[in-house]
Amino acid sequence: MPSRSISAAYLGQAADLAGNPGQLAAYDSTGHCVVLAGPGSGKTKTLVLKLARILAEDVRAPRGAACITYSQECARELTRRLEGLGLREASNLFIGTVHGFCLRHLLMPYGRLADLPLPFPLTMATQRQSEALFKRSGDRLFGVNHPWKSIDLGRHRRSVLDRTADDWEAEAELAAWTVAYEAELRRTGLIDFDDLIVFGQQLIAEHDWVLPLVQAKFPVLAVDEYQDLGVALDRIVRRLAFEGDVRLFAVGDPDQSIYGFTGADGGLLTDLAERGDVERVQLQLNYRSAARIVSASEMALGETRGYQASDQARQAVIAFVPCDGGLEGQAAHAVAEIIPVALASKPGRSLGDIAVLYKDFRAGNIVADAATAAGYDYVRIDTAAPYRKVALTSWIEDCAAWCAGGWREARPQLRGLLDRWHGFRRTRVRDQQAREEARRLTALLWSLRDDEAPARGFVAAMRAGLLDALMATEPGLADQREQVDRMTEALAVGGALAELDMASLGGRDGSPLHLNLLTLHSAKGCEYDVVIMVGLDLGSLPWLNESPTKLRESRRLFYVGLTRARDEVHMLYSGFVDTPRGRMYRGRSPFLNELEQRMAEAGTT
Ligand SMILES: Nc1ncnc2c1ncn2[C@@H]1O[C@H](COP(=O)(O)OP(=O)(O)OP(=O)(O)O)[C@@H](O)[C@H]1O
Numbered sequence: 001m002p003s004r005s006i007s008a009a010y011l012g013q014a015a016d017l018a019g020n021p022g023q024l025a026a027y028d029s030t031g032h033c034v035v036l037a038g039p040g041s042g043k044t045k046t047l048v049l050k051l052a053r054i055l056a057e058d059v060r061a062p063r064g065a066a067c068i069t070y071s072q073e074c075a076r077e078l079t080r081r082l083e084g085l086g087l088r089e090a091s092n093l094f095i096g097t098v099h100g101f102c103l104r105h106l107l108m109p110y111g112r113l114a115d116l117p118l119p120f121p122l123t124m125a126t127q128r129q130s131e132a133l134f135k136r137s138g139d140r141l142f143g144v145n146h147p148w149k150s151i152d153l154g155r156h157r158r159s160v161l162d163r164t165a166d167d168w169e170a171e172a173e174l175a176a177w178t179v180a181y182e183a184e185l186r187r188t189g190l191i192d193f194d195d196l197i198v199f200g201q202q203l204i205a206e207h208d209w210v211l212p213l214v215q216a217k218f219p220v221l222a223v224d225e226y227q228d229l230g231v232a233l234d235r236i237v238r239r240l241a242f243e244g245d246v247r248l249f250a251v252g253d254p255d256q257s258i259y260g261f262t263g264a265d266g267g268l269l270t271d272l273a274e275r276g277d278v279e280r281v282q283l284q285l286n287y288r289s290a291a292r293i294v295s296a297s298e299m300a301l302g303e304t305r306g307y308q309a310s311d312q313a314r315q316a317v318i319a320f321v322p323c324d325g326g327l328e329g330q331a332a333h334a335v336a337e338i339i340p341v342a343l344a345s346k347p348g349r350s351l352g353d354i355a356v357l358y359k360d361f362r363a364g365n366i367v368a369d370a371a372t373a374a375g376y377d378y379v380r381i382d383t384a385a386p387y388r389k390v391a392l393t394s395w396i397e398d399c400a401a402w403c404a405g406g407w408r409e410a411r412p413q414l415r416g417l418l419d420r421w422h423g424f425r426r427t428r429v430r431d432q433q434a435r436e437e438a439r440r441l442t443a444l445l446w447s448l449r450d451d452e453a454p455a456r457g458f459v460a461a462m463r464a465g466l467l468d469a470l471m472a473t474e475p476g477l478a479d480q481r482e483q484v485d486r487m488t489e490a491l492a493v494g495g496a497l498a499e500l501d502m503a504s505l506g507g508r509d510g511s512p513l514h515l516n517l518l519t520l521h522s523a524k525g526c527e528y529d530v531v532i533m534v535g536l537d538l539g540s541l542p543w544l545n546e547s548p549t550k551l552r553e554s555r556r557l558f559y560v561g562l563t564r565a566r567d568e569v570h571m572l573y574s575g576f577v578d579t580p581r582g583r584m585y586r587g588r589s590p591f592l593n594e595l596e597q598r599m600a601e602a603g604t605t
Contacts, residue, residue, distance in 0.1 A: 007086035010052050017042075017049065022283040026050060026249075032241055034226075034273040035251040035281045038307045039297070039563035040288025040527065043251035044224055048081045050249055051222050055087065058220070064092025065220035068101050070228035070259070072389045073381070074525050075100075078224060079420075080412070088416035089423055094218065098233050099193055100391060102200030103476060104423075105214065114207045116199050118191055123475035125190040126482040127388075133188065137180035142173070151261055153177055157194045158230050159263040161201060193479075201232040204239050211244035219246060225525065226252030226272070230263035234272070242277070255301060256560050258521060260553045284308055288527050290316035292604060293565055299598035300591060301559045317568040320596055322575070326583075327363055330534040330572040331356075331370035338570050339376070339515070342530045346567070351376060353529040355516035357561045358382075363535050367517050377504070381518040386490030386497055392480040393487055395420050396467075400458055401506025403448045414442065424470060424477060441466055455505035456491040456498070463488070520561045531565035532572065533558075538586040539577035558591045 017023040023046045026035045033050075037043050051067055059065060067082070069075050075096050082088070082095060089095050094105060103122070112120050125133070134153070138146050156174040160167045168175050185192060191199075203210055221240060223229070229237070241248040250272065257266030273280040284307055286294045291309035293316050298305055321338075323330040334356055343349055356367050361384035371378045387393055398412045398420075406412060418438045444465040448458055463484070471481040490497040491505075507514065516528065520541075535541060542554035562569055573588035587593075599605045 010049070010085045013045065013085065014049050014053075017046065020283070020285060022281050022285075025279075026281040027053065029249070029279050029281070032248045032275075032278045033250075033281060034248075034269070034278050035283060036253065036269070036273055037251070037281075037283030038253055038255065038286060038305055039560070040286040041283040041307070042285075042287055043253070043283065044077070044081065044525070046283075047222055047224055047249060047251045048078065048085060048087075051082070051220070052085045052087055054220050054247075054249075055093070061092050063217065063219055064090070064094075065222060066094040066101055066105065066218040067222040067224070068094070068096065068098045069224040070098060070264075071225075071524075072097055072391065072394060073522060074225055075391075076389070076394050077525055079416070083413055083416050088413060089419045091422075092217070096391065098229070098236075099196045102196040102236075105217070106200045106203050106210070107196065108476070110203060110207070110210050110213065111199065114203050114210070116203060117186075118195065118199060119186060119189045121475055123190055124477070124479040125185060125188075125192045126479050128482065129188070129190060130185070130192045133184040133190075134181050137184050138177055141176055141180055149174065149177070153181070154194050155230075155261060155263040158197055158232050161198070161232055161235070197230075197232045201236050204236050211240065214240060215244050215246050221246050221248050223248070223250040224252070225256075226250045226269045227254050227257040227266040228252075228259050228264045229268060230265060231268065232263075234265075234268040238272070242275075248278075255303070255305070255556055256524060256563075258524065258553060258557045258560055260549065285310050288566055289563065290314040290567055292316040292318055293562065293567075293569060295602070295604060296569070296595060296599060297559055297562045299602070300562055300595045301555065302594065314567070316565075317570070318599075319568075319570045320592060321570055321572045322588075323572050324574065326574045326576060326578050327366045327535055328370070329574060331367045334367070334532045334534060334570070334572065335370045335374040335376060338530075338532055339374075342568060346529065349529055350512040351378075351515040352512040354532070355518060355523065355526070355528040355530070355564065356532045356534060357518060357520050357523050357564070358533075359535050359541055360519060361385075363540075364517055364519065367534060371515055371517065376515045377513055378515040378517050379507075381516075381522040386495070387483045387486035390480045390483045391420075392424065392467075392471075392477065393483050395424075396459060396462060396484070396487065397506055399445060399462065399506075400455060400502045403445055403450065403458065404501075404503040404506050405451050406506065407445075407449060414445070417445070418442070421466075425474065437466070451503060452501050454491075455500040455502050456493075458502050458505070459488055459491055520557045523564050524560050526564055527566060528564055529566045530568040530570070531561065532570045533561045534572045535577075536571050536573040536589040536592055537575060537577050538589055539579070539584050541589050541591070544584075544586065555591060558589070 017027050023042055026033055026046050027050050035043055067078055069078055079095050111118055134150055153174055156171055157178055240246040252269045254266030254269055257264055286307050287310045291312050294307050294309045296318055323333045342354055358364055358367055361382040364382040364384055368380055399417055402412055421441055422434055448461055471477050489495055542551055575587050576583050576585040
C-alpha cells in the first residue's frame with residue numbers, strides 16, 4: 001500500500017481490487033506492465049489506482065508521471081477519476097491527450113534545440129485555417145472540384161513516417177497533397193495537429209539527448225486506450241520505455257479499436273504485450289454489464305473471449321426493434337416508447353442514465369429533433385455539436401460546474417482548476433505572477449457562483465476576466481480559441497445553446513437531467529444503464545460493400561455500442577436507408593441477423 005499521504009477514496013477503491021487477481025497483479029507490478037482486457041473490466045480504474053500508488057511510493061517530486069490518452073473526452077474522464085483519488089494536473093503530473101503531451105513536453109521545450117524544421121514560436125492552426133490551406137493546396141494541384149480527402153491525408157501523414165519509403169509514394173496523390181499542404185502551413189507560420197505527432201516522433205527517434213530529459217521529468221508513462229494509437233505514437237512510447245528507461249503502464253482492448261481510418265492499429269497493443277520485458281495482464285471480469293449483455297457482446301463480436309459478468313444474477317433487456325419510417329421513425333419510437341418505459345422501470349433512473357447512439361452527425365440531427373419535440377433536454381457529442389471539446393472548453397465547463405454548486409462539495413476541486421489554468425500557459429511565468437493569477441481566478445470564480453444563471457453571462461465574464469488575455473498571449477492556444485469562440489456564439493441569444501444555464505454547461509459530460517446523444521465513436525469509455533442504438537441497417541452500419549478490414553472495424557463499432565450498457569440494449573432498424581439517390585432497401589444490419597441467430601442457438605433470446 002502507498003506510504004505517503006493518500007486519500008480515503010483511494011484506499012476504498014484500492015480495496016476493490018483485492019477480489020480480482022488480474023487487477024491486483026497489475027497494481028502490484030514493478031516494471032513495464034500492459035493490461036489487456038475487455039469492456040467494463042476496470043482497465044481505467046486499475047490504471048488510475050496504479051498511478052496513484054506509483055506517485056505515492058516510487059516517484060518523488062519534482063519528478064512525476066505523464067498520463068496520456070487519445071481523445072479529449074477520455075482525457076477529461078481520466079482527469080475526473082484521478083481527481084477523485086486526490087491527484088490533480090500539476091507540473092509533475094501531466095494528464096491529457098497525446099497531442100497535448102507532444103506539444104507541451106516534447107516540441108515546445110526541445111523542438112528548437114533539435115533544429116526541427118518548424119516555425120517557432122509554435123502556433124497552432126485553427127480548424128478553419130487548416131481547412132482553407134488544405135483546400136487551396138488541393139485546388140492548385142488537382143483542380144477545384146477534386147474530392148476532399150483530409151481524413152486520408154491525415155492517416156497517410158501519421159502512418160508513413162519514412163517519406164523515402166515505397167509506401168509513401170504508393171499513394172502518390174496523398175503524398176503530393178501533403179507536401180503542398182505542409183508548405184502552405186509553414187508559409188503562414190503555422191503547425192497543425194498531425195505535425196505534433198509526426199515531429200514528436202521525429203524528435204524522439206532522432207535525438208538521443210531528449211530521452212534522459214523526458215525521463216528525468218516523467219520516469220513513468222501511463223497510457224489509456226492504447227488501441228487508439230497509431231504507429232507514430234506507438235514508436236514514441238516504445239522508444240521512451242525501452243530505450244529511455246521510462247516505466248510504462250498501458251491499458252487497452254484491441255477489440256475496441258475503431259479509429260483505423262486515422263491510422264490507429266489495435267495490433268500494436270497486442271505486439272507490445274508480447275514483449276519479454278513487459279508483464280502482460282489479462283482481465284476477464286466485466287463489472288459493468290449484466291451477464292446476458294456480456295455474452296451477447298461476444299456473440300456480436302464473433303469471438304470467444306471468455307468474459308464473465310461480475311454479477312451473474314442481474315436482469316437485462318436485449319431488444320431487436322423494427323421501426324417503420326427510417327431514422328425519423330426510429331428516433332420517434334425511442335423518445336415516445338423506449339425512454340419513458342426505461343425511466344419508469346428503475347427507481348432513481350434519470351435521463352442521464354440513458355444514451356442514444358448513432359453513426360454520424362446527420363443521424364444525430366434527426367435524434368436531436370425528436371428529443372426536442374418530446375421536450376427532453378440533451379447533451380450531444382458529434383461533429384455537429386456547437387463546439388468541440390478541447391482542453392480549454394472542457395476547463396470552462398468544469399469551472400461552470402464548480403460555480404453552479406460544485407464548490408459546496410469540491411467537485412471539481414478548485415485547486416485542480418487552478419493547476420489546469422497554469423498548464424495552459426506555455427510560456428513560463430514567475431512564481432509571483434502565477435500566485436497573482438491564481439488569486440484573481442479564485443476571486444473571479446467565487447464572484448460567479450450561481451446555480452441557475454445563464455451560461456452566456458458566465459462565459460463572457462470568464463473571458464473578460466482572464467481568458468481573453470491568456471488566449472491573446474499564447475499562440476499555441478489558437479486552435480482552442482476557435483472552439484471558445486464557437487462556444488460563445490452558441491450561447492449567444494439566438495444561438496444553438498442560448499437557453500443553457502451554468503449547471504447545464506457544467507454538466508455537459510453527464511448531467512442527470514440530460515439525455516445523452518452521441519456517436520458510437522464518442523461513446524467509447526462511457527457507460528449508461530440504457531443504450532439505444534439507432535440506424536442499424538445495411539447501408540449505414542455497415543456501409544454496403546465494405547472491405548473485409550473495414551467490415552471488421554464496423555463490427556467492433558457495433559460491439560463498442562453494445563458494451564456501453566449496464567442493463568438494457570435496444571437495437572433499432574427499418575430495413576432500409578435513405579440516401580441522396582432515394583431509399584435503398586437492403587434489409588437490416590447483418591450484425592443483428594448474426595447476433596439474433598447466435599442468441600437463438602445459445603437459447604438466450
Ligand atoms: N474491482 C472492482 N470492483 C468493483 N467495481 C469495479 C472494479 N473494477 C472496475 N469496477 C467498475 O467497473 C466499471 C468499469 O470500469 P472501467 O471504466 O475502469 O472499465 P474499462 O475496462 O476501462 O471499460 P471500457 O474499456 O469499456 O471503457 C466502473 O463502474 C468501475 O468502477
